[in-house]
Structures are given as C-alpha cells and as structure tokens.
Amino acid sequence: MAAPSRDTRGIVDPNELLTRVRFRRHEPAEPLRHYVENYWFIDWDLSEPYASHIVPHPSVNLTFERYAEGRSAGAEGHGGPPVGVVTGVALGLFTKKLTGRGRVCGVKFRSGGFRPYAPDVPVIHWTGQELPMGDVFTGAPPDIARAVTGPDDEHARVAALDAFLLARAAADDPQADLAMDLVDRIRTDATVHRVGEFAAAQGLSVRALQRLFSAYVGVGPKWIILRHRIHQALERADSDAAVDWSALAADLGYADQAHLVRDFTATVGVPPTAYAPRNR
CATH class of the missing domain: 2.60.120 (Jelly Rolls)
Known part of the structure; x- marks a missing residue:
C-alpha cells in the first residue's frame, strides 16, 4: 500500500x-x-x-x-x-x-x-x-x-x-488520457524545451494544445515546461554540493545561466547560488 x-x-x-x-x-x-x-x-x-x-x-x-x-x-x-x-x-x-x-x-x-x-x-x-x-x-x-x-x-x-x-466513479475520458500523456512526456523528455516544437511533434497546433491544457490541466504547456525546469534545478541543488549552474542551464534548455537564475529566483524567492549553500 x-x-x-x-x-x-x-x-x-x-x-x-x-x-x-x-x-x-x-x-x-x-x-x-x-x-x-x-x-x-x-x-x-x-x-x-x-x-x-x-x-x-x-x-x-x-x-x-x-x-x-x-x-x-x-x-x-x-x-x-x-x-x-x-x-x-x-x-x-x-x-x-x-x-x-x-x-x-x-x-x-x-x-x-x-x-x-x-x-x-x-x-x-x-x-x-x-x-x-x-x-x-x-x-x-x-x-x-x-x-x-x-x-x-x-x-x-x-x-x-x-x-x-x-463512490464518485469518474467516467473514462479520452481527452483526460491525452492530457495526462502529454504532461508525462514533457516531464520525462529532457529535449522538450519549446511549445511549438512539442505541439508539432504530437500532431497538434499550439492553439489546440493550449485549449486542451486549459480544460484538463489548468495551466498552459509553457508553464509546465518552465515549472519542470525549476523542479529539476531544486532537485540538483538539494543533492549536489557543487552545481555547475551554467551547465545545468544548458541541460534544461535555457539560453544562458542568467535566464535560469531569473526563473529560479522568481519562483523560489532566492537565487540558486544562495539556496544551494543554505541546504548543504
């Protein structure tokens, strides 16, 4: 259990x-x-x-x-x-x-x-x-x-x-299944960085993907991509005493380290270089 x-x-x-x-x-x-x-x-x-x-x-x-x-x-x-x-x-x-x-x-x-x-x-x-x-x-x-x-x-x-x-017996919903599958692909595929490319790879328009996520997930695909990046950055900071933030930014699909620092700070409340030493 x-x-x-x-x-x-x-x-x-x-x-x-x-x-x-x-x-x-x-x-x-x-x-x-x-x-x-x-x-x-x-x-x-x-x-x-x-x-x-x-x-x-x-x-x-x-x-x-x-x-x-x-x-x-x-x-x-x-x-x-x-x-x-x-x-x-x-x-x-x-x-x-x-x-x-x-x-x-x-x-x-x-x-x-x-x-x-x-x-x-x-x-x-x-x-x-x-x-x-x-x-x-x-x-x-x-x-x-x-x-x-x-x-x-x-x-x-x-x-x-x-x-x-x-007792509430949720009915099968193929659109829910599709939304769950697409979110899982974003979470598990490290190459997913851009909404347009991801939508095209699934045979969907960007607008159709956005409508699906609005109806079934509650946030857009771009938000999910960015949030998954921050989760990965947090996980790395909690487990690695010497994070190479520049290399990590590249791995996560950021144009440079400054963009990762901006998103991390806006989401977590402190910059990654301050968060990591606090958790050592």
Whole structure:
C-alpha cells in the first residue's frame, strides 16, 4: 500500500521539512490509479510555528485537514472541526504555516486527471483557488473530513479516501488520457524545451494544445515546461554540493545561466547560488 516517500520534487528545503513533520505517501485502490497519482499524509506536533514552502506541480489536490491550533496559514485561535479543501494548481510558491498539532490527508490527482471528477467545469477554473470541497464535490458526505482525518490507523484513512472516490466513479475520458500523456512526456523528455516544437511533434497546433491544457490541466504547456525546469534545478541543488549552474542551464534548455537564475529566483524567492549553500 505504501508508495515511495522520498520523491521530494518541488519541496523547498526538503530535509528541513522532513525533520519537522511525518510525511508519507500511499497508493490508492487500483481502480483509482488511472486518474489519482497518490495519497499523501502529513502529521505534525510542533513546539514553534514552521512555514513549509512548495513549488507546486501542475496538479489539483483534495485535502482533508485537522488542526489542533490555527485553522490554516496565518490563522489565529483554536482549531475547528476537520475540513475538506480543493486546491487548484498554484501559480506561485505555495506556503503553509504549521502550528501546534495537526494532520493533513491529501489526494494528488494526476496532471490532467481531475476533470473526470468535475466534468462540467474546465480545470483552469480552479487554478489559483482554494475552495471548500463542497463547492466542487456536491453531495459529499457531511462527515467525510472526520472519517478521513480521525483514525490514527493509516490503513483506515486510506480506506476512507478510497471509499469516497470510488463512490464518485469518474467516467473514462479520452481527452483526460491525452492530457495526462502529454504532461508525462514533457516531464520525462529532457529535449522538450519549446511549445511549438512539442505541439508539432504530437500532431497538434499550439492553439489546440493550449485549449486542451486549459480544460484538463489548468495551466498552459509553457508553464509546465518552465515549472519542470525549476523542479529539476531544486532537485540538483538539494543533492549536489557543487552545481555547475551554467551547465545545468544548458541541460534544461535555457539560453544562458542568467535566464535560469531569473526563473529560479522568481519562483523560489532566492537565487540558486544562495539556496544551494543554505541546504548543504
């Protein structure tokens, strides 16, 4: 049931995060795996506040959240009842302030895989938004957030997530399959640097590719190419004590190191040469 937990792509300073929280991934039930990438669980018990930072993936997440103190980032006061939240693709750095004790049980949908669960609305409608799950999943059981976050037994949490999603029975959608396949190609093919060339190689016009991604992914193909570059740069900085940033820029398809530095700084908040020593 457990899925690999060491994939830290997109986490800013992953070693620091993993010393503050318990982070695990689990596989969903087999019928769900076509559209759902994984379940991810975070539990924490902190003596002082901690802010986690994520360079988001092009994925929609459904989270069930329980806070003993502080309802959400920057919140004051005591935690309320557990809640369910749908978070569209975040365009900038995603920051979450964790305080006291808490638990989040998340569903990460595959890039392009959320639309079958909300077929009436283009995924770009959710981009940059964080909404109560009832605004997206109409008719959800009123106690689902408590059913997911309540058990200490992780198998019971996984079972509650499986039951909720299996009951919604997402229909097969060939366009979702196409979008997922194209996003995977961008992620795994290091030669994909330009939208026009990529679209032509798939037998699509740039406009058709953009429409597909707007409807099923929530962001455009250029955004995904750039975001994948930053994920790779972060991963290299976290694992390599002596990054050759000029060579890495060339490997990632940048015209020069300055363009990589610009994108990295704009996304992460610090230049790569400052980030890397901080994580040694």
